[in-house]
Amino acid sequence: MEYSKKYSAIEPSITLAISAKEKKMKSEGIDIIGFSVGEPDFKTPENIRKKAIDSIENDPIGYTAADGMPNLKKSIIKKLKNDNGLDYEPGQIVVSNGAKHSLHNAIEAIVNPGDEIIVPSPYWVSYIELINMSGAKPVIIEGLEENEFKITAADISSVISDKTKAIIINSPSNPTGALYTRDELMKIADLAIKEDLIVISDEIYEKLIYDGEHISIASFSEEIKERTIVINGMSKAYAMTGWRIGYTASNKEIASIMSNMQSHATSNPNTVAQYASIEALEGDTSSIDNMKAEFNLRRDLMVSLVNEIPLLSCKKPKGAFYVMVNISNAIGKKIKNIDINGSMDFANLLLEDAQVAVVPGIAFGVDNYVRLSYATSQEKIKEGLNRIKKCLE
Numbered sequence: 601m602e603y604s605k606k607y608s609a610i611e612p613s614i615t616l617a618i619s620a621k622e623k624k625m626k627s628e629g630i631d632i633i634g635f636s637v638g639e640p641d642f643k644t645p646e647n648i649r650k651k652a653i654d655s656i657e658n659d660p661i662g663y664t665a666a667d668g669m670p671n672l673k674k675s676i677i678k679k680l681k682n683d684n685g686l687d688y689e690p691g692q693i694v695v696s697n698g699a700k701h702s703l704h705n706a707i708e709a710i711v712n713p714g715d716e717i718i719v720p721s722p723y724w725v726s727y728i729e730l731i732n733m734s735g736a737k738p739v740i741i742e743g744l745e746e747n748e749f750k751i752t753a754a755d756i757s758s759v760i761s762d763k764t765k766a767i768i769i770n771s772p773s774n775p776t777g778a779l780y781t782r783d784e785l786m787k788i789a790d791l792a793i794k795e796d797l798i799v800i801s802d803e804i805y806e807k808l809i810y811d812g813e814h815i816s817i818a819s820f821s822e823e824i825k826e827r828t829i830v831i832n833g834m835s836k837a838y839a840m841t842g843w844r845i846g847y848t849a850s851n852k853e854i855a856s857i858m859s860n861m862q863s864h865a866t867s868n869p870n871t872v873a874q875y876a877s878i879e880a881l882e883g884d885t886s887s888i889d890n891m892k893a894e895f896n897l898r899r900d901l902m903v904s905l906v907n908e909i910p911l912l913s914c915k916k917p918k919g920a921f922y923v924m925v926n927i928s929n930a931i932g933k934k935i936k937n938i939d940i941n942g943s944m945d946f947a948n949l950l951l952e953d954a955q956v957a958v959v960p961g962i963a964f965g966v967d968n969y970v971r972l973s974y975a976t977s978q979e980k981i982k983e984g985l986n987r988i989k990k991c992l993e
Contacts, residue, residue, distance in 0.1 A: 610729050614963035618947060622957040633984035635972040636957040638774060638922070639841040642894075644876075645887040648838065651879035652872050661871045666863035667855075668695025668847070672874045675881040676847055683806075684816040686825065688849050694858045697869050699804045699833035699846035704730055706829045706848055707766075709857040710798055711736040715765040717800075720751040722924060722964035724774045724802070736765065740965060745915060745926065749776040753787035757795075766798035769817060772805040775964045775971040776924045777899075777917020779809060785817045789824040799828045804846075807837035807888065809919040810896045818849070826851050834873075836920075837888060838880045843873040895921050898974040898981055905985040906972070910992050921975045924961070928968045935992065942967045954987040 618636050626632050643649075655661060668676075673693045680686040696702045703726070711717065713735035719727050721742045731738040739759050743749040756767060769788065771780040780788075792799050799817055806814040818828035833846030848858060868874075899916070902923050906914045911929040930940050938949050943960035947970055950956045961969030974981060 606733065606735070610733060613725050614960060618951070618957060618959055621951065625951070625955070630955055632951075632955050632957055633980050633987065634957045634976065635974075635984055636959050637975065638973055639975060640836065640839040640891060640921070641975050641977070642839045642887075642891050644839050644843070645880070645884075647883045647887075648840065648876045648880050651883070652876040655872050655875035659875055661875075664868040664871050664874060666866075666868050667859040668693065668869065669871075669874045669878075672878050672881075675878045676849070679881050680830070680849055684814075684830075685819045686816060686830070686849065689852075691852050692855045693847060693849055694855050694862065695845065695847045695869050695874065696858075696862060697846070697866055698844040699802070699831055699835060700726060700730075701844075701866070702831050702833065702846040702848045703727075703800070703802065704733075705858040705861055706800055706831065706850070706854070707731060707734045707736070708861060709854050710829075711765050714763060716761060716763045717765060718756055718759060718767040720749075720768070720770070720773075722749055722773075722775050722961065722966045722969065723768075724770060725963050727768055728965075737763075739764070742966070743776070743778070745924075748915065748918075749773065749778045749924065750780060750784065752784065753791045756788065756791055760795055760797075764795070764797060766800055767792065768800045768802065770802040771814070772809055772917075772919025774805065774920055775922050775959070775961075777920045777922050779812050779918035780815070781812070782815045785815055786820055789817050789820050792827060793823050797827065799824070800831065801828055802831045804831065804833055804836050805920040806832065808892055808895060808921060810892075810899060811916075811918040814919075829854060834877050834880055838877075839888075839891065840873075840876070840880065843870070843876060845869055845873050845877045895974065898976075898978055899923070901978055902972060902974045902981050902985070905982065905989075909985065909989045912988075912992070921973055923972045923974065924966075924969045925958075925972055926969055927961075930992070931968060943970050946970060950988060950991065954984075954991040956984045956987050956991075 673690045715736040741751045743751045818825040830849040834840040903916045914925045947960040959971040
């Protein structure tokens with residue numbers, strides 16, 4: 601019997617594979633320092649947790665509207681206005697089961713088989729497979745380290761074809777922490793308007809910026825806003841990864857398509873998590889500010905220590921909680937009797953010899969890098985990088 605050709609061709613996430621190997625070693629009693637997982641190590645803020653408990657006891661927690669509770673939509677609209685200078689109506693907001701689900705909805709809603717979506721590299725691992733699942737084709741542009749891994753409007757223009765439907769912009773970026781400037785985004789916006797492209801703007805890390813400011817590309821004009829799908833959610837900024845609430849803001853036609861899709865695929869997002877998300881958006885944010893301040897300290901520590909290690913180097917990211925470490929000087933060498941031919945070899949070396957888990961850059965489309973997450977304590981950052989240094993020395 602032949603099963604789905606389209607879905608059988610989807611590759612599993614390399615980040616999850618590394619994480620599974622890390623967990624297996626930990627279960628065997630091996631002391632692993634994990635720099636691989638992309639989620640805050642902070643507990644969800646107390647006011648959010650208490651609101652969830654209160655909702656279970658006192659609020660109706662049955663089905664809601666498939667595209668999200670009206671009150672949550674109001675909170676999202678208020679947030680988009682206050683933080684990003686964007687005006688939306690409830691019919692333009694779709695609340696989904698995490699930002700990844702929102703991305704899936706967005707891509708499925710706009711493409712037809714054979715369409716192309718431009719993706720900057722290094723890219724978040726799921727972009728490529730989400731595009732493949734839709735029947736569209738990813739067109740990858742490499743962002744160079746000397747330009748903070750960002751691509752330009754000229755880079756985009758060079759690969760546009762009659763099949764190009766959209767471009768994904770992720771700022772701040774996973775995995776690089778790159779942050780696009782106002783001028784860079786304005787040039788991309790002008791190009792999108794000129795070439796009739798949709799912009800999928802992944803802004804999930806917008807509140808985790810340490811140098812510079814977040815600009816939503818949709819805020820420049822009504823013309824670019826009409827062709828932008830803003831992706832955001834609760835997971836990163838509010839330490840709510842497992843709560844699974846993401847959302848999109850787009851024009852009404854795209855929002856209607858996404859809402860209809862979701863009504864058949866999943867129905868509404870988790871009701872209790874929606875109540876908690878209202879509290880996250882409307883309530884006290886001091887614990888989130890504290891989390892950001894700690895991430896900033898960890899970022900500076902990790903960058904400093906990485907650049908002291910033989911064979912390694914990195915640039916300081918401006919946002920998110922990742923560092924892309926350049927391992928080019930290790931490629932082609934034999935270290936601890938292991939031939940380092942790429943990032944998978946290097947990641948396996950660190951896991952097996954130093955007991956440190958990192959993500960190979962090949963997962964993000966670049967084989968001369970590995971990604972380290974500083975969503976862990978300063979003590980573990982020091983210990984993990986000391987282990988890496990000893991391994992490479």
